[in-house]
Amino acid sequence: MSFWIDIKYAARLLLKKPLFALTSILIVAVGLGLTVYTYSMLNSLVFKPMTLNGDVPIYAIEAEYDHNHLSRRPADPFDLNRVKRDIDVVDDIGFYQDGTALFQDIEGKSGTVKFNASYVSWNVFEFSSTPPMLGRGFRESDQQKGAEPVVMLSYDIWRDYFDANEQVVNSLLTVEGEKMRVVGVMPQGYAFPMVAQAWLLLPPEFLAPVERGNQSVFGFMKLKSGVEFSEFERELDRVNPLIIQDIPEEFIWRLSDNGSYLRALDYKEASITQYYSIFIAMFIVVFLILILACINIGNLLLARVNERIKEVAIRVALGIPRTR
């Protein structure tokens, strides 16, 4: 009974001023909705570690962030290979470079089209545990010296430039002036290690250089199963100084201003480092909107409370317990 009296009372109050109730609910709903939406977006974009299809987290390993130019910096694959060799808990490391590729005479039309391309190590699709939609993924043998050059197409250019023709798989294209075999088409939306229209293989010397050089790549990395990231970080702290020690004068530019070199972090975090402050600013703005909404509701309610103060006094006189 007591419960029902309270419910009926609340319902009558709402019905008495439906416009007021509606406005309040709407303001709160919009404010709350915006916050929840932004939060969940940021959550999947920023806060949750990237695992792609498998459950194994993927980390980025590269040179220290360049705070002066607000940009990420690649590292020498020679050094990344050393990390893989010297740190036991590393399961595998892959490399990539951001670039473009010129495609010639597509589908019989003469002319050249330039695409965004990722130059990668052959294991990239295994890392993301995403098989191609058509054809096959890269193989280790594809990246060996003397192997036939291969290219992987994205869904978008396959649809837009090749009329979604499945015959394109296994055909030969002229890319960067070289005949390349199309091995497959990736599914729509696939964007690892980054958004690209085509994937090409890095030259073999990038995979296992025998000495330091000017070649630069970003690394992606998996740890052995059951290994905590902090464990790897400790190892990296041990190996980093040894690598730095070995760097000769001519490659001292690899180091950042404060003399540090390699860093590892969650892959997604690395890929949004540049935009991180924007996300945070966005979240703050949305949060402020929510606060604004609450203040507005507060004001609206305050006006109603003044009407209700007398009722509260009556209930107090009747001995309402503080819990109600």
Added chain:
Amino acid sequence: MSTEKNEKALVNLVDINKIFYTDEVETQALNGINLSINKGEYLSISGPSGCGKSTLLSLLGLLDTSSNGQYSLAGHDVSDLSRDERARIRNKEIGFVFQSFNLISDLSVEENVALPLTYRGDLTASDIQQRVTESLEKVEMAHRGSHFPSQLSGGQQQRVAIARALAGTPSIILADEPTGNLDSKNAQIVMNLLDKLHQEGVTICMVTHDPASAARASRMIEVFDGTIVADKATASASAIAV
């Protein structure tokens, strides 16, 4: 006017003072009040405006605490209780009737009467329903149970308020100018109702500045400047005693 402690009284106030502090101004609203009320008494408190009648009533009703002095209600010292304990006792032992009826406009007559009972937690829904019906019958408002206060006349609203005060079978009913907002006809009805309740044994303490109403009580108290200046039995007291 007796100052010695009366152990058997329902209400016993000893040396009660109440001082209000507002913006560094001190108002001594009550000054050395000694008062005992016995079970079944019908007491009226009168006096000029601002003399402290309402303050006295809110101390009696545990809505406020005195600055110093002792208050025992039904044999228990209630001078230093916590807010929650005071609320509990207020709910069980005290029924309020106000000048402006103070019904909650968004609750029906029945719900208004049930409201203080729902605060108790030891009554079942059917207990509550039964008490509500009984007390509405006492004030002859049972037929209006599902109406809302705005659909009732002032006199009817005050009768509902009295029913609400009665529903919890309190030790004492405290009424602050219960007829102050009513026309003379409705005031008559409410005063007759209080008389009837008194005859049924209900203890009533009523503030009024209307001498005719005051005279209908069994005992009249006059307050002036926070002090009790007169305390006498009335003609109606002897009439009932007979």
